[in-house]
Amino acid sequence: MAGETVLALRGVSKRFGAVQALTDIELEVHAGEVVALVGDNGAGKSTLVKAIAGVHQPDEGVIEWQGRPVTIHRPQDAQQLGIATVYQDLALCDNLDVVANLFLGREIRRLGILDEVAMEKRSRGLLDTLSIRIPSVRIPVASLSGGQRQVVAIARALIGSPKVVMLDEPTAALGVEQTAQVLDLVERLREQDHGVILISHNMADVMAVADTVAVLRLGRNNGVFDKRYTNQEEIISAITGATDNAVTRRRARGQEGSQ
Amino acid sequence: MSDHIPGNTPGGEPGRDRVPLPEDSMPTGGVNAPVPVAPEATPAVDPRLIVRQEGIKGYLAEFRRRVSSGELGSLPVVVALIVIWVVFGSLNSSFLSAQNLSNLSQQIVGTGMIALGVVFVLLLGEIDLSVAYVSGLCAALFAVLNVNNGVNQWVALLVALASGAAVGVIHGLFFAKVGVPAFVVTLAGNLGWNGLMLQVLGATGTVNLSGKDIVSRLYTTIYGQQIAAYGAAVIGIALFVIASLVDAARRKAAGVPYRPMTDIVVRTVVLAIIAFLAAYTLNQYKGLPLALLIFLIFIVVLDFVLRRTTYGRKVFALGGNIEGARRAGIDVAWIRISVFSICSTMAAVGGLFLAAQIQSASQTSGGGNLLMNSIAAAVIGGTSLFGGRGKTWSALLGALVIGSIQSGMNIEGLSNAIQFMITGAVLLAAVVVDSLARRTQRAAGRA
Numbered sequence: 001m002a003g004e005t006v007l008a009l010r011g012v013s014k015r016f017g018a019v020q021a022l023t024d025i026e027l028e029v030h031a032g033e034v035v036a037l038v039g040d041n042g043a044g045k046s047t048l049v050k051a052i053a054g055v056h057q058p059d060e061g062v063i064e065w066q067g068r069p070v071t072i073h074r075p076q077d078a079q080q081l082g083i084a085t086v087y088q089d090l091a092l093c094d095n096l097d098v099v100a101n102l103f104l105g106r107e108i109r110r111l112g113i114l115d116e117v118a119m120e121k122r123s124r125g126l127l128d129t130l131s132i133r134i135p136s137v138r139i140p141v142a143s144l145s146g147g148q149r150q151v152v153a154i155a156r157a158l159i160g161s162p163k164v165v166m167l168d169e170p171t172a173a174l175g176v177e178q179t180a181q182v183l184d185l186v187e188r189l190r191e192q193d194h195g196v197i198l199i200s201h202n203m204a205d206v207m208a209v210a211d212t213v214a215v216l217r218l219g220r221n222n223g224v225f226d227k228r229y230t231n232q233e234e235i236i237s238a239i240t241g242a243t244d245n246a247v248t249r250r251r252a253r254g255q256e257g258s259q
Numbered sequence: 260m261s262d263h264i265p266g267n268t269p270g271g272e273p274g275r276d277r278v279p280l281p282e283d284s285m286p287t288g289g290v291n292a293p294v295p296v297a298p299e300a301t302p303a304v305d306p307r308l309i310v311r312q313e314g315i316k317g318y319l320a321e322f323r324r325r326v327s328s329g330e331l332g333s334l335p336v337v338v339a340l341i342v343i344w345v346v347f348g349s350l351n352s353s354f355l356s357a358q359n360l361s362n363l364s365q366q367i368v369g370t371g372m373i374a375l376g377v378v379f380v381l382l383l384g385e386i387d388l389s390v391a392y393v394s395g396l397c398a399a400l401f402a403v404l405n406v407n408n409g410v411n412q413w414v415a416l417l418v419a420l421a422s423g424a425a426v427g428v429i430h431g432l433f434f435a436k437v438g439v440p441a442f443v444v445t446l447a448g449n450l451g452w453n454g455l456m457l458q459v460l461g462a463t464g465t466v467n468l469s470g471k472d473i474v475s476r477l478y479t480t481i482y483g484q485q486i487a488a489y490g491a492a493v494i495g496i497a498l499f500v501i502a503s504l505v506d507a508a509r510r511k512a513a514g515v516p517y518r519p520m521t522d523i524v525v526r527t528v529v530l531a532i533i534a535f536l537a538a539y540t541l542n543q544y545k546g547l548p549l550a551l552l553i554f555l556i557f558i559v560v561l562d563f564v565l566r567r568t569t570y571g572r573k574v575f576a577l578g579g580n581i582e583g584a585r586r587a588g589i590d591v592a593w594i595r596i597s598v599f600s601i602c603s604t605m606a607a608v609g610g611l612f613l614a615a616q617i618q619s620a621s622q623t624s625g626g627g628n629l630l631m632n633s634i635a636a637a638v639i640g641g642t643s644l645f646g647g648r649g650k651t652w653s654a655l656l657g658a659l660v661i662g663s664i665q666s667g668m669n670i671e672g673l674s675n676a677i678q679f680m681i682t683g684a685v686l687l688a689a690v691v692v693d694s695l696a697r698r699t700q701r702a703a704g705r706a
Contacts, residue, residue: 076588091586093579095647096572104576105587107569114567117506120515138516142700 003031012061039216084157094142147178347667357543369613371658374636376605384646385441389448394610395625402466402620423607431596478615480549488538488547578647639689
C-alpha cells in the first residue's frame with residue numbers, strides 16, 4: 001500500500017511559555033498513505049501541523065524529510081521541500097476567478113505578461129485529473145459552493161507538485177455531497193502517490209479514507225492505529241482518554257514521581 | 260497504549276460492520292446527486308452550469324442574467340450619462356454642441372487623472388483623502404520651480420511627479436508599516452500637504468504659468484488635422500481587433516474556451532461607433548486635444564498593468580483577501596506602499612493638467628470640491644468602494660458624468676449652491692447603486 005517514508009517526526013516537542021503543547025511526538029507519513037490526525041480540542045493537532053508547515057519551530061526533536069533531518073524555518077521552506085498545507089479558512093480570494101486563485105503568487109508569465117491561456121489550460125488539466133467538477137474556471141470563487149471552494153483550495157496546494165499535503169479540517173463546514181467530493185479527492189491524492197495528513201473531528205470521514213489513524217491526547221501520542229485492524233470506539237477511547245484505567249493512571253503517576 | 264495489536268478487538272475486523280461510511284448515507288438520486296460522467300467526457304464542466312449560447316441572442320440572455328444577479332458593471336453609469344446628456348441637451352441645445360463636448364473632453368482630464376489613481380487605492384478597499392491637495396502641491400512645485408526659479412521645465416516636471424510619488428510612499432509607509440488606518444493618514448495628509456502647498460507658493464499666493472512651458476502645451480495642444488482624430492480612432496480599433504483575434508487564436512490552439520467570432524464583431528462594431536462619433540464631434544470643433552489622448556493612453560496602459568501583469572493580479576488579490584494574499588507569498592506591505600505611491604503620482608499628473616487649465620497655481624489649487632469629484636468619479640464609474648472590483652475605465656466614465664453635470668449646470672447658470680447639492684446627490688446615488696449591486700451579488704452567490 002504505502003511507499004517510502006516521506007516525512008517523519010522524531011520526538012518533536014513544543015512549548016509556549018508555561019504550556020507544553022507537544023511532547024515527544026512521533027509521526028510517519030509514507031508516499032501514497034493517508035494519515036488521519038485526530039484528537040480533542042487542544043490536543044495539539046494544529047500546533048503539530050504548524051510545526052510541519054514552518055509556522056512554528058519545534059523546541060526539541062527532528063523533522064526528517066525523505067530520511068534526512070531538515071529544519072523548517074518559514075512556510076516557504078516547507079513549500080520548497082514539497083509540503084503543501086490547506087488551512088481551514090482556505091485563504092482564497094473571492095473576487096478572483098478559479099484560475100487566478102490556483103496560480104496566485106506563482107503565475108505563469110510570458111514575456112513578463114500573465115499567460116492566461118497557459119494557466120487556464122493547466123488549471124483545466126489539473127482539475128480534470130482530480131475529477132473536480134466546477135462550473136467554469138473563469139468564474140469568481142465567490143460563486144462556488146463550500147465544497148467547490150474546498151476542492152479549489154486543495155487543487156491550489158497541488159500546483160507546486162508537493163509530496164505531502166496537509167488538510168486542516170477540510171470537511172468541517174461541508175454538506176453531505178461536498179464532503180463526499182473532498183473525500184473522493186483525498187483518495188485520488190493517495191492514488192497519485194501523495195502522502196496526505198488529514199485532520200478531522202469526523203470519525204466517519206476518518207474511517208472512510210484514512211490508512212493510518214494517529215491519535216493525539218494532551219500533546220502526546222496516544223496510539224497509532226492501522227485502519228484495517230481498528231474500529232471507531234477504539235479510536236474515540238484513545239481520543240478521550242477513556243482507555244485510562246487504574247493501572248495506567250498509577251503507572252503515569254509513578255513516572256511523574258520518579259522524574 | 261500506543262501499540263495496537265491487530266486482532267485484539269472482538270469480532271475479527273469489527274471496523275467493517277460497525278462504522279457507517281459517509282457513502283452509505285449519500286442520496287442516490289435527486290437534483291444534487293452527482294451525474295455519472297465518463298472520465299473522457301470533459302469532467303471539469305458541471306452539467307448544472309448555464310452555458311451561454313453563441314450569437315447575439317446568447318449575448319442578450321447573458322446580459323440579462325448578469326444584470327439580474329447584480330453584475331452591473333458600467334451599465335448604471337452609461338445609463339446615467341445618457342440621461343444627463345438628454346436632459347441638458349433638451350434644456351439647452353448648446354450643451355450637445357461640438358464646442359461644448361470638445362471642451363468637456365479637455366476639462367475632464369485633470370479630475371479623471373486623479374480618479375485614475377483613486378481607482379488603484381479603491382481596489383485595495385482603502386481610500387486616499389489627500390489627492391486634491393497633493394495635486395495642488397505638485398502643481399505649485401512645478402510653477403514655483405519653473406516660473407519663479409527658472410528651473411528647466413522638464414526638471415521641474417520630473418520633480419513635481421517625483422514629489423507626488425514620494426508623498427504616496429510616506430502615506431503607504433504609515434499605513435502598511437505602522438498600521439495607521441489609511442483614511443486617517445490621508446486625512447492628516449490632506450491638511451499637511453495643503454499647508455506645504457501654501458508654504459511653497461509663498462507670500463504672493465499665485466504663480467502664473469508662462470503658457471509656453473511643457474505642462475501648458477500638453478493641455479492646450481489640439482491636433483487640428485482631420486486625420487488626427489480619425490487616425491487615433493482607427494489605431495485604437497485596430498489594436499482592439501488584433502488583440503481580440505490573437506487571443507482567440509491562442510485559446511483555440513490551446514483548446515480552452517475562446518470568444519466566438521460574432522462576439523468579436525459585435526464588440527468591434529460598438530467600439531467603432533463610439534470612437535468615430537467622438538472623433539467626428541472633435542473634428543467638428545478644433546480637433547483632437549492632446550490632453551484627451553494622453554488620458555486615454557494612461558487608461559489603456561494602467562488597465563493593462565491591472566489585468567495582465569502579476570502586479571495587477573496582486574493588487575486585486577489584496578482587495579479580495581489580505582490573509583489569502585499573504586499566504587500566497589505576496590509582499591502585502593510593498594503592494595500597499597506602491598499603490599499609494601501610484602495614487603499620489605496620478606494626483607500630481609492631474610494637478611499639473613488642472614494648473615495648465617487655469618494657467619496658474621494658486622492658493623485655491625486642489626480646493627473646493629476637487630477631492631469629492633475625483634473620488635466620486637472613480638466610484639460613479641463602477642469601481643467598488645469595498646475593494647477588489649474595478650477598472651481604470653471607470654475613471655473616464657465617472658469623470659464624464661461629473662464633468663457633464665457641471666458643464667450643463669454652468670450653461671443653465673445654476674449657482675454653486677445648487678451644483679454642490681446635485682453633485683452630492685449623484686455621488687450618493689452611485690454609492691447606493693454599488694451597495695445594492697453588492698447585496699444582489701451576495702444573494703446571487705457572486706460576492
